[in-house]
Amino acid sequence: MSTDREIVVLGAGMHPWGKWGRNFVEYGVKAAQDALKDAGLAWQDIQFVAGADTIRNGYPGFVAGATFAQALGWTGVRISSSYAACASGSHAIASARAQILAGLCDVALVVGADAAPKGFFAPVGGDRPDDPDWVRFHVLGATNPAYFGLYARRRIDLYGASVEDFARVKVKNARNGLANPNARYRKAFTMEDVAASPIVCDPLRLMDICATSDGAAAVVLCSKEFAARHTTSPVRISAVSTVTPTFPSALIELPDIATDSSVAVAPHDLSFRASLAHAAYQEAGIGPEDLSLAEVYDLSTALELDWIEDLGICARGEAEKLLRDGATEITGRIPVNASGGLGSFGEAVPAQAIAQVCELTWQLRGEAGERQVSGATVGITANQGLFGHGSSIIVTR
Amino acid sequence: MTKDHKPVVPGWFTTSGEDFSLLGTRCTACGTVFFPRQETFCSNPACAGTEFAEVPLSRRGTVWSYTNAGYRPPAPFVSDPDAEWQPFTIIAVRLEAEGLIVLGQGAPGVGVDDLKVGVEVEIVPGVLYENDEHVYTTWNVRPVEVKA
Incomplete structure (x- = not known):
């Protein structure tokens, strides 16, 4: 069942879920660093960053790809930021996959992180009867x-x-x-x-x-050719x-x-x-x-x-x-x-x-x-x- | 002094006459009904319709499902934070003629034990909340009483 549309998960990392009361960027950086370590790569090796957005942490949350790239240290890497409600993480993965399958990059980092409020999720402020x-x-x-x-x-x-x-x-x-x-x-x-x-x-x-939680997860994704140089047992x-x-x-x-x-x-x-x-x-x-x-x-x-x-x-x-x-x-x-x-x-x-x-x-x-x-x-x-x-x-x- | 009655959203239900009903729109090209009302473009991907007629929705339907609010919902829901919380029901009603399911709060006094998937319900006028100037009106759902 191997197809030519596959990519490889070279590394995975997470920040534990909880109510930690800190900035979501901290969680995302920890998850990203763990994923890079798991992949055996350095941050400078990453050619594309796909961030999954949060709408509950102000402007930095809307531009998650840039936020994490800046936090890890600007390297001139290309970025994207995806918002798709609960599927934001998957849309970020889809964004990175498209770059890899199109041959525009070999290896990408995908990061999603949130710091969540307590209780029911509520809509953002203002009177909006059209929403x-x-x-x-x-x-x-x-x-x-x-x-x-x-x-x-x-x-x-x-x-x-x-x-x-x-x-x-x-x-x-x-x-x-x-x-x-x-x-x-x-x-x-x-x-x-x-x-x-x-x-x-x-x-x-x-x-x-x-419940609603704080937490972060990251994966390093790459082409099958790139993976062949880094692992003998790829998960695709x-x-x-x-x-x-x-x-x-x-x-x-x-x-x-x-x-x-x-x-x-x-x-x-x-x-x-x-x-x-x-x-x-x-x-x-x-x-x-x-x-x-x-x-x-x-x-x-x-x-x-x-x-x-x-x-x-x-x-x-x-x-x-x-x-x-x-x-x-x-x-x-x-x-x-x-x-x-x-x-x-x-x-x-x-x-x-x-x-x-x-x-x-x-x-x-x-x-x-x-x-x-x-x-x-x-x-x-x-x-x-x-x-x-x-x-x-x-x-x- | 009587307070002004205002619909919580203008145009979503009738405010005069004997026959209370929700108001939707119907695409004059394909016949699709919209609630909340749609008036500029048709969401049927096979239809290019741009004209819509207002239509009253069926006043009776069947329960698709139901639940209640055991906790006070957050704003923009309006409630008195000092009053003891009284759960209200939320009922999903299947309207056969329109081929859609619409949500409504249960009428006061309607609890989850009064409901079952498939039973007949009617859409009736109700009050959502009031403040010093206005009574904000809405639609409620209640089981159709079995006449003896």
Whole structure:
């Protein structure tokens, strides 16, 4: 399944997730330096920097590529900065990949970092009735977890899921996160702990919903030719899917207060989330049956179950059975969120999709320690954010 | 003194007459309905329509899903920070004729236990918040009462 569109992850690095109270640039520099060290390269070797933007840290956050390049020391390197909500990290990877595959550079550094406020994400200031993100807060009080609550309720009413199933996801991911030095919450949770936490958006409780975190992740990406001079066991990126929804988008998605109308055009067979994975599989020339593991965007526990189906790992309504049977455990048939997922990390928006690739890189190299998935050769990431953004990346060995 | 009633967003729902309804627009070329209203370009990629007619949306639909706000949402949501927080429901309503799903707050007194995916609901007038000068009106959603 090797294609001529592949690139190599030569190095991966992260700054641990947490609430550290420092400037996001510090986290990004640490992750970048770790990724460079892991790749065996010096900063001066980098020919292109792709920054993943944060919108919560002022101007430097909007120009992340320049911000990190300046912090590491101007070298005249070429840069890009990408904002794509929760998929910003993947868009930065896509930007670097395009440069490498076009032959414009051999080796690139991708960095995403955030310092996040406490509590619910809220829109940026000002009265903006033309901005759907403002409208949903002002007119409906619909926070991000409200949308997660709507999706979770569908699983209960349509598929017979239970709140205990959702708690099982938290217990599993917390257990996985115990073995991850970069995770924020390295603490075991029980079903009772989840049940005792307050309702945020029915049926979801506080322990079902991911927090907002500080953190940073970086990867060094290069051409296969460049990699051949630096490693004998390359981990490759075989697909980067960043497709938009297809009109009419028929599921209610953040931050919209209504879906597209399907009176004139019938909705596509695949939901937006499923189409993200579908495009990645097509690009890599593989299918869900080839996966060793998956890192999915568990903004809520119930959303992990949606993703398992969106990735085609099982049919609609069957993810709870996989979970209950232990198939998604690290020792199971298809481990999901071996890293501990967002449940153990909290979300550091522009770093998160890059962190998913870091985890797959370490897993495919066999360097994941106690959370190692035995014999992992193919991994997929999945992620979705506001305004039609999402991504799915396939990493192979 | 009675306060002025103002719609929270002008033009999104009727403010007079007996039949309260949400107001959308329909592309006169392809028939796609838009809510919130779209009036200058059509988002159907196969349509070049530029003319839109205002249309009232169906007053009844079915519950696609529902949740509630267990915590006070941040600004620009308006609420009295000194008042004890009372959760409200958020209901996603499927409107068959328009082929779309629209969100609304549940009417006062409607809790998650009153709802189920698939049950029939209606869209009714409601109050979002008030200040010293104005009562800001909105739309609410409530289950259609079963008549004996």
